[in-house]
Amino acid sequence: MQAYVMRSIGETDVIEKDEPEAGPNDAIVRPTKGLVCTSDVHTVGGAIGEREDITLGHEAVGVVESVGSEIEQFEPGDRVAVGAITPDWGSPAAQDGHPSQSNEALGGWKFANVKDGVFAEFFHVNEADANMAHIPSGVSDEAAVYVTDMMSTGFGAAERADIPIGGTVAVFAQGPVGLMATKGAALRGAGQVIAVESVPKRQELAEFYGADEVVDYTEVETVDAIMDLTDGEGVDAAIEALGSNATFKQCIEVTKPGGVISNVGYHGEGEFVDIPRDAWGVGMAEKDIVTSLCPGGRLRLRRLLRLLDEGKVDPTRMTTHRFDFEDIDEAFQLMDTKEEGIIKPLIDFS
Amino acid sequence: MQAYVMRSIGETDVIEKDEPEAGPNDAIVRPTKGLVCTSDVHTVGGAIGEREDITLGHEAVGVVESVGSEIEQFEPGDRVAVGAITPDWGSPAAQDGHPSQSNEALGGWKFANVKDGVFAEFFHVNEADANMAHIPSGVSDEAAVYVTDMMSTGFGAAERADIPIGGTVAVFAQGPVGLMATKGAALRGAGQVIAVESVPKRQELAEFYGADEVVDYTEVETVDAIMDLTDGEGVDAAIEALGSNATFKQCIEVTKPGGVISNVGYHGEGEFVDIPRDAWGVGMAEKDIVTSLCPGGRLRLRRLLRLLDEGKVDPTRMTTHRFDFEDIDEAFQLMDTKEEGIIKPLIDFS
Amino acid sequence: MQAYVMRSIGETDVIEKDEPEAGPNDAIVRPTKGLVCTSDVHTVGGAIGEREDITLGHEAVGVVESVGSEIEQFEPGDRVAVGAITPDWGSPAAQDGHPSQSNEALGGWKFANVKDGVFAEFFHVNEADANMAHIPSGVSDEAAVYVTDMMSTGFGAAERADIPIGGTVAVFAQGPVGLMATKGAALRGAGQVIAVESVPKRQELAEFYGADEVVDYTEVETVDAIMDLTDGEGVDAAIEALGSNATFKQCIEVTKPGGVISNVGYHGEGEFVDIPRDAWGVGMAEKDIVTSLCPGGRLRLRRLLRLLDEGKVDPTRMTTHRFDFEDIDEAFQLMDTKEEGIIKPLIDFS
Amino acid sequence: MQAYVMRSIGETDVIEKDEPEAGPNDAIVRPTKGLVCTSDVHTVGGAIGEREDITLGHEAVGVVESVGSEIEQFEPGDRVAVGAITPDWGSPAAQDGHPSQSNEALGGWKFANVKDGVFAEFFHVNEADANMAHIPSGVSDEAAVYVTDMMSTGFGAAERADIPIGGTVAVFAQGPVGLMATKGAALRGAGQVIAVESVPKRQELAEFYGADEVVDYTEVETVDAIMDLTDGEGVDAAIEALGSNATFKQCIEVTKPGGVISNVGYHGEGEFVDIPRDAWGVGMAEKDIVTSLCPGGRLRLRRLLRLLDEGKVDPTRMTTHRFDFEDIDEAFQLMDTKEEGIIKPLIDFS
Incomplete structure (x- = not known):
């Protein structure tokens, strides 16, 4: 599959990668809409150190492609929002009320940090029952993608x-x-x-x-x-x-x-x-x-999606630019220079 | 002065009373607008037991008439909202975060309970520096009177x-x-x-x-x-x-x-x-x-008045009826029968 | 294996059962010490309704017999305390700070309620990484078993x-x-x-x-x-x-x-x-x-075990009686009649 | 009366002062025991700026000498502990749960800061009903004086x-x-x-x-x-x-x-x-x-005194030195040099 990666500090590219596979507690999601975050640009710049061919991106919604044996809440075809932060919910930190810090400082932050991110044809979600939520039918993908990070944070x-x-x-x-x-x-x-x-x-x-x-x-x-x-x-x-x-x-x-x-x-x-x-x-x-670091989890996502469903928040006013996935590098360039009054560039994977 | 009192259970009247005087920490306020509360009607009905010639009412705004020697925040002529609950702020319960329970259960509730209420030409406010707030110039008396009980509660x-x-x-x-x-x-x-x-x-x-x-x-x-x-x-x-x-x-x-x-x-x-x-x-x-029992206090009142001043709440939609002070008994009758779709009757003291 | 079960309301017995098997997130534990709880006796009496051949008991410590594929914290032979309440840590209620209510009211309570309990040669632990803790070497099994319910509750x-x-x-x-x-x-x-x-x-x-x-x-x-x-x-x-x-x-x-x-x-x-x-x-x-319902989880268990390890609590003073597993029915009888000044009967599985 | 004062930065002396008088909400206390605080020494050194003839000290217990007209909880002769921090309990900060910050940052700290402290024959207590507590008969003055600051802080x-x-x-x-x-x-x-x-x-x-x-x-x-x-x-x-x-x-x-x-x-x-x-x-x-800044108030003082009365804390182990009031300057010298293993010097006013 195609993935937009950080080849090394300062260098990005679209490369071919193997499709991810779901372990027992995981899901594989095909993204439909994503958002570029300033922190993605910082990552490419070296803010969290060297990475080799890691897929970028942590803000996305999409459609479930497959699920692991233990998944009960989702099935292929479900339209879902996935938290930018995907905690290990059984970790001591999560049990202590700090899921975003699971196992280590900022340990809930996995996408494009300790594993491949969401800017690819498919991406992998750990503890998927706990870290995804169904998108209500009345909520658009473009609105929903804001709950994954910007609204929650x-x-x-x-x-x-x-x-x-x-x-x-x-x-x-x-x-x-x-x-x-x-x-x-x-x-x-x-x-x-x-x-x-x-x-x-x-x-x-x-x-x-x-x-x-x-x-x-x-x-x-x-x-x-x-x-x-x-x-x-x-x-x-x-x-x-x-x-x-x-x-x-x-x-x-x-x-x-x-x-x-x-x-x-x-x-x-x-x-x-x-x-x-x-x-x-x-x-x-x-x-x-x-x-705080962006609260994740199904409950959180659902509460934020409810605000969208009831029309209480319209985050799409922050979408200043739109790009197809094949043009994602332009979005990163713009996010880096902060030109053209950019706030959030939306990535369309369809 | 004229005062609207509960003569005994089930009996109300306007009678002549001595004007109240301010102790060192107190203020005397001349009400401009008041609201009748269902609990006033319950009080007349005997809900809190027998009372003799106690002035009724606990929701009012007005103008400061006089202040005690220790008062620093207010002076005669100031336009003020007075909390329906006027705690003893130095009491152990208040120190424990429960000012409405000062000294005993519901002990912050003094008006028309353990002392004369606000439906008179003048009324007395204990710990006035702590229990009143200035009304911003952009906020009407009619709106402000809702912060004293309904909004806070x-x-x-x-x-x-x-x-x-x-x-x-x-x-x-x-x-x-x-x-x-x-x-x-x-x-x-x-x-x-x-x-x-x-x-x-x-x-x-x-x-x-x-x-x-x-x-x-x-x-x-x-x-x-x-x-x-x-x-x-x-x-x-x-x-x-x-x-x-x-x-x-x-x-x-x-x-x-x-x-x-x-x-x-x-x-x-x-x-x-x-x-x-x-x-x-x-x-x-x-x-x-x-x-909970209606949080009182200057800080609380000011925060609620700020919501009015910024136009974030319009409580006056609840004002269904208006009466001059001389007709206050009609307001009580209506509040008792709950006829005419009554929600809140406003009393005008001017 | 041998298991002490509730055959139906009012009837208990030791019967032969298949050994439990561990799913990906589970562990199988061989108990060494257990405690009978008054609620066990109530369960037999019908308090939570009819059950058929469910293994009784929810307070036990033991040795890990086997673990599922996803288990990272434990391996066979580890000496562990297992929470009486074993929440689903990814559930919305757990994400909301109420793990004991996972998925439904009291939903974290699984042993001898919705699945077999601990009074058997082996028992099954769901989400074992999150629901067990290692017992420090300085803490006896008899002391440790009190953290599973009595101390936590x-x-x-x-x-x-x-x-x-x-x-x-x-x-x-x-x-x-x-x-x-x-x-x-x-x-x-x-x-x-x-x-x-x-x-x-x-x-x-x-x-x-x-x-x-x-x-x-x-x-x-x-x-x-x-x-x-x-x-x-x-x-x-x-x-x-x-x-x-x-x-x-x-x-x-x-x-x-x-x-x-x-x-x-x-x-x-x-x-x-x-x-x-x-x-x-x-x-x-x-x-x-x-x-509240007995807080569970590895973090909780470890904190309580630390109090034992530092000598700050001695729960064993509550052990008034001791029984071998083969005599467990006597313990239940005594717990029912509350005779002989019984407080907690300890069950020895060795 | 005699008072131990800071004449100016770096200079202390015992001077003659007028006895303080109680306003309506105040009390005058004759100290029996006091403790020197490192912060007293810092104050003399100029930490909070210049002061002229301000009486030093903020940790003391004593006997009520006189009370203001509004005081209800205390009368002359009562044995009392007085908080080092004496908040204005009606202030917005106190109403917000931060009495130590009443009216300004650290505004509850008055003794030897914005008014005369406790190292004199008599000292003045503002809002005395709220800022003092009776010492139980089973608690010594020497123990009680630790609740005023050290234990509370x-x-x-x-x-x-x-x-x-x-x-x-x-x-x-x-x-x-x-x-x-x-x-x-x-x-x-x-x-x-x-x-x-x-x-x-x-x-x-x-x-x-x-x-x-x-x-x-x-x-x-x-x-x-x-x-x-x-x-x-x-x-x-x-x-x-x-x-x-x-x-x-x-x-x-x-x-x-x-x-x-x-x-x-x-x-x-x-x-x-x-x-x-x-x-x-x-x-x-x-x-x-x-x-945080030392929580004050009658409720707090009483809770700490209860710990002493029940024998749960023995703060007197920190008393390393004892001085009569007339030798207080020696205590300050020692507290400054931290010689002789000094922890807390007790001042005896009798």
Whole structure:
């Protein structure tokens, strides 16, 4: 079969691979729609180290091709969404409420990390009963593919932020994860959602997804602006959706004592992530710092699909570009340069 | 001053009373708008026992008339919302996270219970810095008065129900508290909100406030209908907003194992509230039963007022009738008979 | 192989059965030590309905005989503890934090319920990687077998009771689960643990396991006694470890507003479990009622085994009788009549 | 009256001051026993900036001298413990569950910070009903004074660490707060408590208070040692009780994915507190970082006093030195140099 792979750091190609086979607990899925993630591009760039001919991609929906002997919930022909994170549900970490960390840090992240990803004619799903969900008939593949990562990750950041009804939230950076964090904050009943973003298209989408205020850091001093918007009190919760030391620091500065900093950004550089000591109350201001990695699992996927089915979220507004699978390399190039106002490029496998 | 009082069980009147005075931590407020609560009518009927000439009412907004020596946040002339529940914030129960239970069960409920209520020319607020909030200029008195009880109580029921994003919720009875529980469930990001109600006007409001489905118990068997709507699984959370054994029982029946029953209904009759043993999994199905009494406090009030100020909730759709203070007895009569499709009668003190 | 079975309601026997075989995710274990549970006796009595030739028993440790193709953590010859509850870890309920409810209410309870139990020469363990744990070399089989149910269940009740450091707890009934709930309360740092019990031997064990006070309900009025012991305030948490309407009612009466009633007793009779309406604050006193079913899983088992390995708990004081497997029927008889001060009879399979 | 004050940075003296007076919600207390805290010495050294003639000290018990008009719980002559942190219980932060942050970061910390402390013949207590507790007759003043800060702070760190029964914990540094965090971990039912400390006397006390293992960082590599002790998995929770970048970094390194780092150390230096990026799972390993400031309040004090009254904790083993009030300057000198194996110097005011 054809697979879009990372041949080595910096090099991608479409190559021929053997079709995957399902062990007892697994399924093989033929993707219909996929989305390219910025982290895919980082992977090609070497962010997680060298890989040889690993198939790329972790966001996809498709049709079940075959299932293992122990699979009870799915059969060939089923239309399914597959979590970007596919935990080992029996692992101690999963039993402890942290499935995304199964067996090791970030251990639930398998696609295009420790095994082949989804950008191929077929892909393999471990613990398929637990890691896939049926797509309701009223939900399109294009919408459904957003539950696999973007919605789960962004909403998860908002959930971990423990936002009270009527509370105040600042979301730093409005890429697709940040936009879904903004939507997640709105879904939790926040009273005021402040989006930090400078790109007009993203500002506009932030408002579409529920931002009450947009702070453009190229025009105002971000921390001052947020403190002003909150009558000098700071926010109940700040969500870091960029993965930079600068915004992480601002998150701590704008969060009120007793508030929560929810980090969902991938911090890709530097030896340390810096907590500003004074703003952190010298370690005693009860500004908790929490992190999360895209919650996976059938239950989670079904809950997110329900939101789509009931028309409560429209993630497809983030689809800025569309490519056939044969042109996937163009999507990666664009995602790398972030040109043309790209947010999410959709890959069509049909 | 004029006060609308319960002279004794079953008897109300407007009488002349001395104006209240503020102790060091108190404030005196002149009400501008109030709402009659079904519990006021129950009080007159004897639900909490005999009272003599106690001023009725606990839902009001108004203008600060005077403040005690220790008050720092308010001054005469300020436009304020006052919580229906006015806890003693230094009490052990409040320190334990249960301010509504300060000093005794339901101890935060003082108005028209252990001291004069708000249906008078002036009323007294204990721990005023902690129990009032300024009303934003963009929020009307009529909207603001809903934060004092209905929104706080109904939303509180939804918050205690611990609804996951995309989860399923059933709300039993769509009186004003139930309607606000429905809205609260929607605000928490529920994927499917099922409202149980038979009165057309209330069904319509339930949909306005976020119900995805309405179950009319006069037309279908409620439990079966909810199980069908949830593919036989039951809901993640059920909210009891009526206070009857029948609906409480149904709440436990429709909640999935591991789910939450959030009771906010006042159970006014019978020696026992009945948990159906089998549906409760013989005491081992992890169907938790939680209860709450209207969260009060400045922080809470401000968060709810923020939702009004940002236009995220419009509670005034529940105002079905309007009365001048001098006609308040009519409002009570109507609230008692529940005629004319009454939901909430607004009292105008101007 | 020989198996001790329930032939039908009220009838037990040792019969010959085929040895179980391991599917891909399973293991076959040869038990070395087991414990008879009161629920085993109830099962024989018909509590969960008719069964035909089902092997009894759910508390056992042993040696791995064989493993399925997907098993990574264990190999034949390993000395293991097996949870009485063996959840399906990929099920939605488990993903939701309720593994004991996997797939249906109490669905994690499989041994001697929906499949053969452990009182045989060999028994079958589903999802063995997730549902067994190695026994540390310093821990005896006799001690280890207590982690499979009694410690996990009793401690779990204490954990769900959400006891604050220095808080007050009442534990109703000091059978083996109640004793372990008492120990669990002590382990959570309770300031005052009140055990309700009338049998001298159990009172003595309650004190051994951490009770600060013992209330003998045959000598004093239980509720009054507990209120006196807590200066009239009631306890932060009450644990129901009997499964009777009478003690459940008392639990609610002695719990302070804002406190927790943690039910771990199996309620075997009656249509309803009764909540006393007034003591429950008419449904608004924030007295939460939570329930649980023995937490299972490798992580849980390992944590409990660690307590044994470090000498922090000695459950073997509850072993009042010992029987060889061939005499297991005597153990059941004694457990039924509760004669001879029996608490737990140990079964030796060697 | 005589008061031991900080005249300015680096200068202390006993001076004559006017006796404090009680406002409506206040009490005046005559201290009987006090403890010097390392933070007192830091304050004199300028850690919180310049102060002029502020009375030092925040850990004391004593006898009520007078009370304000609104005080209901106490009267002159009562023997009381006073929290080191005396929150404004009606403040929004307290209403939000963060009383120690009332009105501003660390705003509950008033003694010797924003008002006179306790090292004087008399001291003033704000919101006295909420911030003091009666000392049970069976508890000595010397024991009781430890609840005001050391026990509450150390235990609080353990509580925030969310330690499961049987879980693993590492406590970095065994000064008095670290020792009480070690005891707190033991009180929560930890399965393995690892204390990091090099001073023999403190190692010995750590074992007395519940450490199962002691890691001497002068002899072994701390992180390696802790990973070895936990079979390479890392701990469920790490408690930072020193306030240094080096130990904070180690805390993150030894905590397993999904675990908690509970910071209770005062970070006194540097612009940033450094999170090691890789060990933190690039911001996605769900290693939460939480902080706390000594929980105060009557309820908290009573719960801790109950532990003393029941004989469950003996904090007096930390009293290494005793001084009369007139010799308090010697205690400060010794606390500064940390000579003579000092842990806590007790001040006797009689």
